Amino acid sequence: GAVVSQHPSWVICKSGTSVKIECRSLDFQATTMFWYRQFPKQSLMLMATSNEGSKATYEQGVEKDKFLINHASLTLSTLTVTSAHPEDSSFYICSASMGGITDTQYFGPGTRLTVL
Amino acid sequence: QKEVEQNSGPLSVPEGAIASLNCTYSDRGSQSFFWYRQYSGKSPELIMSIYSNGDKEDGRFTAQLNKASQYVSLLIRDSQPSDSATYLCAVIEGSGNTGKLIFGQGTTLQVKP
Numbered sequence: 001g002a003v004v005s006q007h008p009s010w011v012i013c014k015s016g017t018s019v020k021i022e023c024r025s026l027d028f029q030a031t032t033m034f035w036y037r038q039f040p041k042q043s044l045m046l047m048a049t050s051n052e053g054s055k056a057t058y059e060q061g062v063e064k065d066k067f068l069i070n071h072a073s074l075t076l077s078t079l080t081v082t083s084a085h086p087e088d089s090s091f092y093i094c095s096a097s098m099g100g101i102t103d104t105q106y107f108g109p110g111t112r113l114t115v116l
Numbered sequence: 117q118k119e120v121e122q123n124s125g126p127l128s129v130p131e132g133a134i135a136s137l138n139c140t141y142s143d144r145g146s147q148s149f150f151w152y153r154q155y156s157g158k159s160p161e162l163i164m165s166i167y168s169n170g171d172k173e174d175g176r177f178t179a180q181l182n183k184a185s186q187y188v189s190l191l192i193r194d195s196q197p198s199d200s201a202t203y204l205c206a207v208i209e210g211s212g213n214t215g216k217l218i219f220g221q222g223t224t225l226q227v228k229p
Contacts, residue, residue, distance in 0.1 A: 032215055043204065043219045044160070057214075093159045097215055104150065105217055110159040 001027050004096050006108035013084055014116055020080045021111045023094030029074035030096035034105060035067075038091045050077050084115040118143040120207050122220035130228055135192040137203050137223050142186065145210020149181055151190045152204040154222065160204055164190065195227045 003026040013019050023033055032051050036044040048064075050056040050071035058064045066088075068080040077096075081088055091112050095105035119142045129135045137151075148167055152160035164179040166172045166188065172179045178191040188207075192199055202222040209216045 034216075043221050046216060049214060049216060091159075095217075103148075103215065104162060104165050105215075106162065107152075107159045 002098075002104075002106040003027050004030075004094065004106050004108040006094055006111050008111060009109060010112040010114075012114045012116065015085055016083055018080055018082045019084055019113060020078055021092055021094075021113075023077045023079070023096070023108050025075045025096040025106075028096075028098050030077075031074065031099035032097045033071055033077040034095045034097070035069060035077075035079050036093045036095070038093060038110075044093065047079075081113065084113070086115045089113055089115045118207075118209060118218055120205055120218050120220040122203075122205050122223045124221055124223060126224040126226050128226045128228060129195050131195060131197060133195050133227075135195045135199065135225055135227070137190040137192075137205075137225065139188045139190075139205030139220055140186055141188070141205075141207045141218070143207065143210045143218070144183075144186065146207045147210065148208040149179075149188045150206040150208075150217070151177075151179060151188075152206060153199075154202045154204055156201075163203075192225075195225075197227045197229050200225055200227045 005024045007022045035047045047062045048056045048058045056069035071077040093110040095107045097103045121140045150165050151163045154160045166179040166181045176193045180189045204222045205220040206217045
């Protein structure tokens, strides 16, 4: 149980284009989803927290207009990287929690984004 | 600044030995603690969660929590080469009801055959 999927697993795009990443909880309803990015040999950096039906809460320094997050249902959240640039190339990982502030986060397999 | 501290390692142990991974945290309000394993190029995978003081065992893994000392550890018995990975200690932020995880930098474990 507690499986989270992400799509696509990797994507290569040209600078200036937008990329959408989907995160789905397959066998549970995710009250809260989290989006992280990770650079090589570094720990995960939380970008934003999203709750179903409400606006995402972004961490300090994360541009909300650049990283658009939508949590349309209890099983789906999307992250759109708008006008991507090479410095946005990273490993993007989502996690999902069933609910409760102490609840476990289950991670998706991640999406590797390369912007040319 | 709420912090989670881990020794980055690498921690090298021979196959079959016990690997001991340690973590300290600064937020006294934290109530939920997790160990994740991350293989190179992959996302984190949950190993253990622990909420109460003492030990919690699951197969070859034992998590230990001491809230008074703000210390949490993970023991891996009978270490296998497949256990070689980065182990992330994570703590749910104690205030703000956000459910946000604060991660340590991770300890790299190498199990040598």
